[in-house]
Amino acid sequence: MLTIVGELINTSRKEVKEAVANKDEALIRRLAREQADAGATYIDVNCGNLIGHEVEVMEWLVRLVQDEVDTPLCIDSPSAEALEAGLALCENGCPMINSISDEEERYDSVLPLIKKYNTKIVVLCMDSTGMPVTAEDRMKVVKKLHAKLAAEGIADEDMFFDPLVKPISSVTSAGIEVLDTIRAIKRDYPDVHFMCGLSNISYGLPNRSILNRLFVVQTMTLGMDGYVLNPTNRRMMADIVTATALLGQDNYCGKYIKAHRKGLFDE
Numbered sequence: 001m002l003t004i005v006g007e008l009i010n011t012s013r014k015e016v017k018e019a020v021a022n023k024d025e026a027l028i029r030r031l032a033r034e035q036a037d038a039g040a041t042y043i044d045v046n047c048g049n050l051i052g053h054e055v056e057v058m059e060w061l062v063r064l065v066q067d068e069v070d071t072p073l074c075i076d077s078p079s080a081e082a083l084e085a086g087l088a089l090c091e092n093g094c095p096m097i098n099s100i101s102d103e104e105e106r107y108d109s110v111l112p113l114i115k116k117y118n119t120k121i122v123v124l125c126m127d128s129t130g131m132p133v134t135a136e137d138r139m140k141v142v143k144k145l146h147a148k149l150a151a152e153g154i155a156d157e158d159m160f161f162d163p164l165v166k167p168i169s170s171v172t173s174a175g176i177e178v179l180d181t182i183r184a185i186k187r188d189y190p191d192v193h194f195m196c197g198l199s200n201i202s203y204g205l206p207n208r209s210i211l212n213r214l215f216v217v218q219t220m221t222l223g224m225d226g227y228v229l230n231p232t233n234r235r236m237m238a239d240i241v242t243a244t245a246l247l248g249q250d251n252y253c254g255k256y257i258k259a260h261r262k263g264l265f266d267e
Contacts, residue, residue, distance in 0.1 A: 002244065003042070003160070003193065003226035005074045005096070006035030009061060010046040020047065020057055028061065029068040036069040038231040042096055043069065045086060046076035054082040062089045074098050074122075074228075080109035087117045096120040098195075098228075099162065102127035102145050114154060122160045122195045123149070125181065131164060135180035138163060142185055146192070156191035160226050165196050167203035168211075175201060175215065179222055186223040194219075195226035213239045220247060238264050 008031045011017045019027040032043055043065055047057040054077065062073060062085075072093035075086035087095055099122035100110040114121050123145055125138040132138045142161060149159060163181040166174035178201075182194065196219070202211035213236055216227065220243045231237060241264065245256040259265065 001225070002220075002240065002249075003195065004040050004231050004240075005042045005044050005098075005195065005226070005228040006038075006040035006071075006231050007044050007197075007228045008035055008230060008232070009044060009065065010076075011057070012046070012049050017049075020050070020061070023060075025064055028064050032065045032068045032071075034232050035230075036071045039237060040071055040231045042074040043071050044074045044076050044098070044228060046098075048077045048079065048082070054079055055085045058082045058086045059089060062086045066090075066092055072096070080113065083110065083113055087113060087119065090117070094118065094120060096122065096160070098122040099124050100145075100149075102141055102148075104128060107148075111149075111152060115152065120158050120160060121149075121154065122162055124162050125164050131166070133177075135177050135184060138177075138181045139184050139188075142181075142189070146189055156189060157193065160193045160195035161185055161189075162195050162197075165198065165200040167200060167205075169202075169204035175218070179218060182219060182222045182224050193226055194224045195228065196224070197228045199229065209233075209235065212236065216240060217243045220244070234264060 009016060009028060011020055035043055045061050045065060047054050047061060050057050070092050072095055073090055074096040075083050076098040077083050083097060095117060097110060097114060097119050100107060101124040125132060125141045127141050132141060163178045165178050168174045198216060199212050201215045202208035205211060216239055229236060241256055241259045244250045245253045250256055
């Protein structure tokens with residue numbers, strides 16, 4: 001089953017930052033409702049750039065989103081304090097944390113929250129040495145993090161490994177590095193899941209939508225089953241539904257036919 005984390009409630013986006021500043025509940029409710037209706041598995045809540053106000057804003061956003069939709073939340077922040085503020089209010093199903101890494105401070109601050117709130121966890125393929133360069137470098141981190149989390153009782157099905165998508169505009173091999181990493185993780189840890197910020201692949205390039213949509217199909221083919229993206233992008237969601245059917249993951253093409261009847265493929 002594919003996991004879609006709706007990315008739109010993020011204060012790095014101008015309209016969301018302004019909505020928070022103006023306490024515009026209507027816009028936040030609309031973004032939550034539109035993403036839920038479009039098929040988001042989780043709604044991401046991220047106000048990480050509001051340093052000094054993040055806890056209070058996180059609480060406001062979480063309460064507001066949960067009042068509007070029943071979709072579980074992905075609590076997203078570089079601050080463990082803000083993560084806990086959001087997690088403490090989560091009521092709709094099992095929440096997700098974005099994210100943990102093998103950087104000592106990050107690992108030690110987030111691990112207790114995973115266990116306390118019994119969450120799903122996005123696991124970055126990164127340690128204190130910085131961003132890995134090759135798939136081999138990523139797999140070294142994967143093996144260490146998987147062993148540590150498993151020893152703490154975190155189940156494989158609750159781990160969502162992020163292979164760290166970089167822009168092909170600055171790293172020509174970035175796409176193939178991610179594909180090689182997905183293949184290796186799937187081989188060695190068949191029961192874990194995946195998550196990535198898909199649009200990073202096209203950063204700085206024209207026609208970004210085409211690159212993003214094709215990269216979804218490429219990564220799904222190798223086993224990628226989780227994305228942080230905009231679920232209201234109809235073309236992207238149509239490609240995902242189509243790829244799911246072609247990969248034999250849609251029994252008798254039921255979801256594909258339903259999407260057709262709902263007009264998802266209409267121009």
